[in-house]
Amino acid sequence: MRLFKIRGGVHPDDRKSLAADRAIEDLPLPPLLHIPLQQHIGATAKPSVRRGERVAKGQLLADSQGAISAPVHAPTSGRVVGVGSYPAHHASGLNVSTISLQPDGEDRWAEDMEGVGDPFGLTPEEVARRVSQAGIVGMGGATFPSAVKLNLRQRYELHSLVINAAECEPYLTCDDRLMCEHAEQVIDGVRIMAHALGVSRILIGIEGNKPEAIAAMRAAASSAGPATRSPGAEPATIDVVRLPTRYPMGSEKHLVQTLTGKETPARGLTADLGVVVHNPATAFAVHEALRFGRPLVSRVMTVSGQAIERPANLRVPLGTPLQRLIDHCGGFREPPSRLISGGPMMGQPMPSTRVPTVKGSNGLLALSETETNRAEPRPCIRCASCVDACPCGLLPLEMAAHARAGDLEGVVSLGLMDCIGCGSCAYVCPAHIPLAQVFNYAKGEMAARGRAKQKQAETKRLAEQRTERMEAIKKAKREQMAKRKREAAAKKAADAAKAAKATPAATPTVTQGQAAPAQEAAPADESRQMPAKAAIQPEQSDAGEQPAKQPGEQAA
Amino acid sequence: MSANSTTAAPHAHAPVSVQRTMRLVMLALLPATLFGLWQFGWPALLLFVVTVAAAMAAEAASLAVAGKPARPYLADGSALLTGWLLALTLPPWAPWWIGVVGAVIAIVVAKQVFGGIGQNLFNPAMVARVALLISFPLEMTSFVTPAPLFSGAAPGLLEGAAITFGAMPVPDAMTGATLLGEVRTELGEGATLSQVLPSLFDPLESGLGTIGGSLGETSALLLLLGGLFLLYKRVITWRIPVALLGSLAAMATLMHLLDPQHYAGPVYHLLSGSTLIAAFFIATDPVTSPVSARGQLLFGAGVGLLIYVIRTWAGYPEGVAFAVLLMNACTPLIDHWVKPRIYGRDRRGEPLDYTSTEPRR
Numbered sequence: 001m002r003l004f005k006i007r008g009g010v011h012p013d014d015r016k017s018l019a020a021d022r023a024i025e026d027l028p029l030p031p032l033l034h035i036p037l038q039q040h041i042g043a044t045a046k047p048s049v050r051r052g053e054r055v056a057k058g059q060l061l062a063d064s065q066g067a068i069s070a071p072v073h074a075p076t077s078g079r080v081v082g083v084g085s086y087p088a089h090h091a092s093g094l095n096v097s098t099i100s101l102q103p104d105g106e107d108r109w110a111e112d113m114e115g116v117g118d119p120f121g122l123t124p125e126e127v128a129r130r131v132s133q134a135g136i137v138g139m140g141g142a143t144f145p146s147a148v149k150l151n152l153r154q155r156y157e158l159h160s161l162v163i164n165a166a167e168c169e170p171y172l173t174c175d176d177r178l179m180c181e182h183a184e185q186v187i188d189g190v191r192i193m194a195h196a197l198g199v200s201r202i203l204i205g206i207e208g209n210k211p212e213a214i215a216a217m218r219a220a221a222s223s224a225g226p227a228t229r230s231p232g233a234e235p236a237t238i239d240v241v242r243l244p245t246r247y248p249m250g251s252e253k254h255l256v257q258t259l260t261g262k263e264t265p266a267r268g269l270t271a272d273l274g275v276v277v278h279n280p281a282t283a284f285a286v287h288e289a290l291r292f293g294r295p296l297v298s299r300v301m302t303v304s305g306q307a308i309e310r311p312a313n314l315r316v317p318l319g320t321p322l323q324r325l326i327d328h329c330g331g332f333r334e335p336p337s338r339l340i341s342g343g344p345m346m347g348q349p350m351p352s353t354r355v356p357t358v359k360g361s362n363g364l365l366a367l368s369e370t371e372t373n374r375a376e377p378r379p380c381i382r383c384a385s386c387v388d389a390c391p392c393g394l395l396p397l398e399m400a401a402h403a404r405a406g407d408l409e410g411v412v413s414l415g416l417m418d419c420i421g422c423g424s425c426a427y428v429c430p431a432h433i434p435l436a437q438v439f440n441y442a443k444g445e446m447a448a449r450g451r452a453k454q455k456q457a458e459t460k461r462l463a464e465q466r467t468e469r470m471e472a473i474k475k476a477k478r479e480q481m482a483k484r485k486r487e488a489a490a491k492k493a494a495d496a497a498k499a500a501k502a503t504p505a506a507t508p509t510v511t512q513g514q515a516a517p518a519q520e521a522a523p524a525d526e527s528r529q530m531p532a533k534a535a536i537q538p539e540q541s542d543a544g545e546q547p548a549k550q551p552g553e554q555a556a
Numbered sequence: 557m558s559a560n561s562t563t564a565a566p567h568a569h570a571p572v573s574v575q576r577t578m579r580l581v582m583l584a585l586l587p588a589t590l591f592g593l594w595q596f597g598w599p600a601l602l603l604f605v606v607t608v609a610a611a612m613a614a615e616a617a618s619l620a621v622a623g624k625p626a627r628p629y630l631a632d633g634s635a636l637l638t639g640w641l642l643a644l645t646l647p648p649w650a651p652w653w654i655g656v657v658g659a660v661i662a663i664v665v666a667k668q669v670f671g672g673i674g675q676n677l678f679n680p681a682m683v684a685r686v687a688l689l690i691s692f693p694l695e696m697t698s699f700v701t702p703a704p705l706f707s708g709a710a711p712g713l714l715e716g717a718a719i720t721f722g723a724m725p726v727p728d729a730m731t732g733a734t735l736l737g738e739v740r741t742e743l744g745e746g747a748t749l750s751q752v753l754p755s756l757f758d759p760l761e762s763g764l765g766t767i768g769g770s771l772g773e774t775s776a777l778l779l780l781l782g783g784l785f786l787l788y789k790r791v792i793t794w795r796i797p798v799a800l801l802g803s804l805a806a807m808a809t810l811m812h813l814l815d816p817q818h819y820a821g822p823v824y825h826l827l828s829g830s831t832l833i834a835a836f837f838i839a840t841d842p843v844t845s846p847v848s849a850r851g852q853l854l855f856g857a858g859v860g861l862l863i864y865v866i867r868t869w870a871g872y873p874e875g876v877a878f879a880v881l882l883m884n885a886c887t888p889l890i891d892h893w894v895k896p897r898i899y900g901r902d903r904r905g906e907p908l909d910y911t912s913t914e915p916r917r
Contacts, residue, residue, distance in 0.1 A: 266899070267907055348565070376628075378573075379674040381843055388849070393897050393899050415901075427568065428572065437564035
């Protein structure tokens, strides 16, 4: 198959040999699981169990909230010992809503778990619904709810499903192992997803450094077609494609470009090109969910790095504290320089080994000092290594210079929002300038400014509304007052006239008659001033007129 | 661990550093430098040492004035390399103070005044060379014929020291013009190339470098090898050298075809003077050249074109330094107007539109 060239990229030492030949092991259940309620992009799931409740494996712990969200299920059977908060699987280590579960050791599946004999007989909506109910999210690390992506056919004309099995991050081998050991299940999941998407073509992209996985997937793809399928529809063709080994090949848009030659428009989705991208581990989870009715409660993770005694690929129940993984792998060979969740290029440093594993964690790396090759930043020598490495055609050195000068608008105009944060620029920088960190800061700061701006605008709007309201009330009161006075005056005049008719002593009536017009003159003056003011400030004239109506309405 | 927990991705780094870059460039310069030192003997060696030492001293003094730590900046090797490159472009038997004045101009005026490493607009070695050429035309154009170390004609260490430190004038028997200078003079006197070139220009000698010229610029072959080493090590990219040599060769070919009697061919231009050291070591200076691929092509082509124009029609026999400085001045402009296309956008920065056309390249 013809592949297309993408710009930039780097060739980091992939270090996959540390764990590539280690078969997937099941990690024993820990004494306590901490299951965060937000392991996905979107709204936090809402707890549906109470403290003390006994749950079976796969039972719903917390249900999804809103269109973009995902439910969370019990990774094993046991007792809910806490519905509260616990440190997050995040660099900040801040507490997040978490359900703590004490396993009972039986690891008993809930009884209502039921698969579908023929997933291809289901409607696409039904497949997506089941995927959504199983709590499946993008397992490459992005953790976007998969069902939302399966439903993209409702808004886009789709023709291809791309499976992103590039696994371009160094060290990580979990997708590699999964494809080697469970190729048939992965292919089945891929076919089910293709059915849900209604696409005619499946492209499975695997980097050339995983020959075993490529062979296994090719064999699985050619051996078994879908047992049955919706009548009339041709089964999707499957191509297992050997990709060049280059980081960031696994960047969704770059992978699609490599395979199809088409470049996703800025701010767009690959769906704009008719392509949806999913991860092989996600496909495996879809297979489990559709065939057996099992929700996503465990995943394969790579534990690696030079500081780890025995690198391994582990099937880990979600919510297992990281320390359990490290212990299982024989502990640290040396104190690690860094502990990272994910790959070394884009992974997050972990604040502690207490934090739980989540749906998006594909690796736990304990890196030694020599592996990180850290050095103090030096002045930029404009060598343009970063420009050549950037897969997005940006000028990282210029962006960093603007960011350093505090000119964030300048950074944005240079294309900050087109940066995918792959870190290639920082990786190659001979001056060791933390470019990726600078851009992440700039992105965060711009988001914060955006929020602040929105808040300010909202505050201003509310304040203006309040002023208008107050003005309207005041005006209404004044008018009411004037009206009452007029009425009172008119009444008095009428009374006086009546009295005058009754008793022809005219003196008091005259004084009152003079007083009444004088009082009436005051509001009249004001109303004369109003248009003059409005003429000077046309913007306020609308505001001035609007409340004028309201009292009328209120009065009516 | 907790101390490092705030460090952000990427958590791996390519085995590169500023120091390594400078070291590789010096390594690449080494063959041509050793050849030059051997060929021009003790005076050249002394001038080289004095120039490099003066550059380091000037850097240290500037850092002290600026209040910056001396050690990390001196250790990065940039001042050493600047002094080294400057020395290679000087007449090999020039007096010591030429090297010192040149080094001070390069480091203080051309580099540190702008803010030090990475901040200078112009190539420091070329600024110094041009300043010296204009200020001291006599010393800067007094070249010698090669007299390899330990050969009969070569001065000994003491004699060499006397030449470099001004106690003894350069013996008349040793002086000689450079190829570019001599051909230019002859042409100016009405001769044609077919009369003068056969006796003056031997492509083999120019290629190997056994001719008179600047200290480290004579051997086209060794400079080319050094350049290829830098390409192999990915310290430089092919764009500037290829564009520079290409445009120079294209201009020379074109003019030679139009009038072979007055315009020398491409081989003459590629092998003579500072062409190769400029193509691989001077014009490729990252600080003063553009950052985008197309910008670098434009820059290299501009330098090549200007070299030809200055050599052929301007007042100096060699135009490399001027050409590089003129294009250095254009670098900010090139960087402003020539940028890579951002992924998913067309050249104007608008998102690609698939509904109307195919992606613009």
